[in-house]
Amino acid sequence: MNKVEVCFSPTLFQHFARKDTVVVVVDIFRATSAIVTAFQYGAKAVIPVSTIKEAREFQAKGFLAGGERNGEVVDGFAFGNSPFSYMNGGIAGREIVLTTTNGTRAINIAAKHSDSIVIGSFLNLGALARWTVLQDRDVVILCAGWKDRFNMEDSLFAGALTNLLLISGKFISDCDSANASCLVYRSARRNPLRFLSSCSHRKRLAHLHLEKDVEYCLRTDLTDAVPLLKEGRLVL
Amino acid sequence: MNKVEVCFSPTLFQHFARKDTVVVVVDIFRATSAIVTAFQYGAKAVIPVSTIKEAREFQAKGFLAGGERNGEVVDGFAFGNSPFSYMNGGIAGREIVLTTTNGTRAINIAAKHSDSIVIGSFLNLGALARWTVLQDRDVVILCAGWKDRFNMEDSLFAGALTNLLLISGKFISDCDSANASCLVYRSARRNPLRFLSSCSHRKRLAHLHLEKDVEYCLRTDLTDAVPLLKEGRLVL
Numbered sequence: 252m253n254k255v256e257v258c259f260s261p262t263l264f265q266h267f268a269r270k271d272t273v274v275v276v277v278d279i280f281r282a283t284s285a286i287v288t289a290f291q292y293g294a295k296a297v298i299p300v301s302t303i304k305e306a307r308e309f310q311a312k313g314f315l316a317g318g319e320r321n322g323e324v325v326d327g328f329a330f331g332n333s334p335f336s337y338m339n340g341g342i343a344g345r346e347i348v349l350t351t352t353n354g355t356r357a358i359n360i361a362a363k364h365s366d367s368i369v370i371g372s373f374l375n376l377g378a379l380a381r382w383t384v385l386q387d388r389d390v391v392i393l394c395a396g397w398k399d400r401f402n403m404e405d406s407l408f409a410g411a412l413t414n415l416l417l418i419s420g421k422f423i424s425d426c427d428s429a430n431a432s433c434l435v436y437r438s439a440r441r442n443p444l445r446f447l448s449s450c451s452h453r454k455r456l457a458h459l460h461l462e463k464d465v466e467y468c469l470r471t472d473l474t475d476a477v478p479l480l481k482e483g484r485l486v487l
Numbered sequence: 488m489n490k491v492e493v494c495f496s497p498t499l500f501q502h503f504a505r506k507d508t509v510v511v512v513v514d515i516f517r518a519t520s521a522i523v524t525a526f527q528y529g530a531k532a533v534i535p536v537s538t539i540k541e542a543r544e545f546q547a548k549g550f551l552a553g554g555e556r557n558g559e560v561v562d563g564f565a566f567g568n569s570p571f572s573y574m575n576g577g578i579a580g581r582e583i584v585l586t587t588t589n590g591t592r593a594i595n596i597a598a599k600h601s602d603s604i605v606i607g608s609f610l611n612l613g614a615l616a617r618w619t620v621l622q623d624r625d626v627v628i629l630c631a632g633w634k635d636r637f638n639m640e641d642s643l644f645a646g647a648l649t650n651l652l653l654i655s656g657k658f659i660s661d662c663d664s665a666n667a668s669c670l671v672y673r674s675a676r677r678n679p680l681r682f683l684s685s686c687s688h689r690k691r692l693a694h695l696h697l698e699k700d701v702e703y704c705l706r707t708d709l710t711d712a713v714p715l716l717k718e719g720r721l722v723l
Contacts, residue, residue, distance in 0.1 A: 403663040
């Protein structure tokens with residue numbers, strides 16, 4: 252049996268890191284939801300970078316550039332991390348460089364420790380679960396959180412995925428944070444949108460008039476895209 | 488209104504730390520339960536230190552010494568962190584130096600950032616909640632966790648205390664980890680012992696034949712002792 256564990260913050264990831272573990276990185280509002288959407292709409296690759304400076308360097312070389320800080324699009328970048336901004340024909344076949352407050356940083360922290368990084372969101376939940384079961388390896392779900400703090404929406408997703416992995420019969424959980432995530436999931440599953448109404452980041456996005464994004468990021472199984480990190484680039 | 492927040496790991500405490508915040512440190516299995524018990528049985532002070540070396544230096548000066556690593560009593564020390572070991576007449580009026588795997592380290596991390604540190608456990612839950620409401624300040628509940636990882640029993644306690652503070656009408660919570668802790672508490676409150684049967688640290692203690700300690704640490708309101716940190720010493 253393989254183990255599934257949940258890490259609530261990139262700051263804690265050092266305690267979970269092992270080279271041979273599959274790491275599912277999740278930043279529901281909104282980086283990993285946006286990345287999955289980019290692939291659904293034909294992107295060839297997404298290059299996650301941690302700083303705006305790095306993203307500008309790629310942009311100067313002709314890459315499409317996405318950048319978000321504190322929920323808003325970075326000046327001069329084509330995209331932020333709204334999934335809707337990636338729903339256009341212009342990205343088909345293109346390579347996109349992306350930097351976000353929490354998500355791309357979490358991807359790069361994970362990449363320092365593990366060879367197998369995959370992108371999770373509700374939009375690709377079922378396909379991701381099937382792919383993960385087939386790997387036959389231990390799994391850590393890394394919640395990007397909000398500036399290194401626990402957040403509710405990422406742990407809700409962690410609970411949803413843990414639940415599917417346990418149902419597969421191929422995984423066990425001996426991890427308190429995985430079990431707590433399952434509690435969050437069980438509390439939320441009937442109406443995730445209402446459940447998250449008091450969550451801090453949903454309120455932050457509502458303040459930015461991004462309620463449509465929030466709703467979209469909670470939809471499940473819209474795509475079979477399962478982006479993997481290969482030599483610094485996310486690809487299918 | 489004052490805010491209540493929950494920090495799931497000492498590693499994350501830097502994001503919560505403010506000088507004027509009351510910090511409730513909790514390590515249910517078993518350091519903070521043992522400390523509260525020591526005061527219930529008449530201890531004059533408990534000096535929390537982070538290393539065995541420091542504890543031995545106090546011991547050499549004539550202090551009673553308690554030390555625990557990975558659930559077992561440190562060689563040459565009078566106590567570990569079983570609450571039962573502090574239930575004896577010998578500690579009345581005495582000063583005890585204590586070092587444990589997670590709890591005393593969390594206390595000392597909190598002390599670097601805040602002037603107001605208090606010890607929480609189920610054993611003093613009601614008295615602690617009353618004391619905390621009277622302070623009329625923001626509160627962070629710092630879970631010691633297990634070697635910097637989230638654990639279920641400390642977040643269960645955090646949820647129980649958050650619940651009481653919200654009931655008081657003097658506190659609000661805009662913190663996802665406080666809200667998740669309340670979910671854990673609501674799932675567990677009918678039978679905390681059974682709820683925690685799958686939790687990693689309870690299993691670890693069962694392996695060490697410490698089931699009686701686990702049961703004891705989940706009893707509520709056995710004492711009104713509310714230990715506070717004053718110049719490096721816990722006192723009433």
